Amino acid sequence: MAKTVVIHAHGGPEVLTIEDRAVGEPGPGEIRIRHHAVGLNFIDVYQRAGVYPMQMPQALGMEAAGVVEAVGAGVTHLKPGDRAAYAAQPPGAYTEARVMPAAQVCPLPEGISFEEGAAMMLKGLTVQYLFHRTVPLKAGDTVLFHAAAGGVGLIACQWAKSEGIRLIATAGSEEKCRLALEHGADAAINYNDGPFAPKVRELTGGRGVDVVMDSVGASTFEGSMDSLRPVGMMISFGSASGVVPPVSLGVLAKGSYQLTRPTLFTHIARHEDCQAMAKMLFEKVTSGAVKIRIDQRYALEDIAGAHRSLEARATTGATILTL
Incomplete structure (x- = not known):
């Protein structure tokens, strides 16, 4: 028993x-x-x-x-x-x-x-498929990673650092942002301080990130899309804040964006x-x-x-x- x-x-x-x-x-x-x-x-x-x-x-x-x-x-x-x-x-x-x-x-x-x-x-294998199986990332690429002070996020911060990938973290408090930075994030944004997409644009010289890795869902989806460079990849792999509402394919035309919803x-x-x-x-x-x-x-x-x-x-x- x-x-x-x-x-x-x-x-x-x-x-x-x-x-x-x-x-x-x-x-x-x-x-x-x-x-x-x-x-x-x-x-x-x-x-x-x-x-x-x-x-x-x-x-x-x-x-x-x-x-x-x-x-x-x-x-x-x-x-x-x-x-x-x-x-x-x-x-x-x-x-x-x-x-x-x-x-x-x-x-x-x-x-x-x-x-x-x-x-x-579960967390580490998730980071492995995000970085190595979902999109071919390489040293010098820039990733926006939401909820970066959680179990998956802290592994992702270190994983990115080990492979020369620039990771911009988001988290819900200054303490959590510091934690992400301590674990290898190159920059951190407190998304309770206002819209994060303009800050991502500022951190990338207006270009946007190559990839967004978003496990938060409904509350971050729109800002995530606005953070992408042209032909960038949006990876929605969770919905901690709620399920993302149905999305019109026309949204992707704004920058010829790519969108995927993988599972481990x-x-x-x-x-x-x-x-x-x-x-x-x-x-x-x-x-x-x-x-x-x-x-x-x-x-x-x-x-x-x-x-x-x-x-x-x-x-x-x-x-x-x-x-």
């Missing part, structure tokens, strides 16, 4: 309940893993609230790290006793132990702790791609180019409080559950 966070209906943090669930044995292509730490992400809030509707009852959580206890037939990249970490579907990471598909579970290097592993997989789980769907992406992420961390900052730790029993903090955008860096 394992304590597991489950919802029986969509709603606020009050719908999160903890139940004892049987774990069972892994079938073909599966593993059983005992978690040491679990990562929290905004997608968990979307799933709980019904932005992404789910069948009930539903366990939550997309990211964790721990030790493999058993493997099913056909699993060759992991064995019992291995340290491992993942960002993967289906949800169910908010638990002490689980049986799950093995393909997106990755061997965790000894130099990375379980807490770091739980805090970095498309990019890691193939086992080979997921493992290669994780290898690059692990190399960034073990080399010291990227440090994983964990600013909030909660017990499993305080999962509702953790969600309230995430929704209030009151967190910095990564948030984890400790088991």
Whole structure:
């Protein structure tokens, strides 16, 4: 049996309940893993609230790290006793132990702790696909990155610095802007001080940025488009402030802009791609180019409080559950 966070209906943090669930044995292509730490992400809030509707009852959580206890037939990249970490579907990471598909579970290097592993997989793999699979970025390019003091953002600031990419950060307070700058951002804009697009134009000599990476959504979308250079790329990869309303293709004609709405789980769907992406992420961390900052730790029993903090955008860096 394992304590597991489950919802029986969509709603606020009050719908999160903890139940004892049987774990069972892994079938073909599966593993059983005992978690040491679990990562929290905004997608968990979307799933709980019904932005992404789910069948009930539903366990939550997309990211964790721990030790493999058993493997099913056909699993060759992991064995019992291995340290491992993942960002993967289906949800169910908010638990002490689980049986799950093995393909997106990755061997965790000894130099990375379980807490770091739980805090970095979904966020770090997101940065990897943004910088290396969505658009071909190169040294000297300029990126506007929203919510840069969050878990994904602080990894992105360091990743950009390690590859010679100029990153202009936005965040919701002066403290968060300082945090982004400390982690490698070249400039930071407090978007509570007024429209950010004119400041982006000023920072780029009127040209605009090559790429915008926007996980905030409704409240930043228009300004993001106004921050692009001609033929620039707008990457909308989240909706923390609400879902972006329908967009007329005519909006893109203003500068022959490009627009995409990618998801991590498309990019890691193939086992080979997921493992290669994780290898690059692990190399960034073990080399010291990227440090994983964990600013909030909660017990499993305080999962509702953790969600309230995430929704209030009151967190910095990564948030984890400790088991």
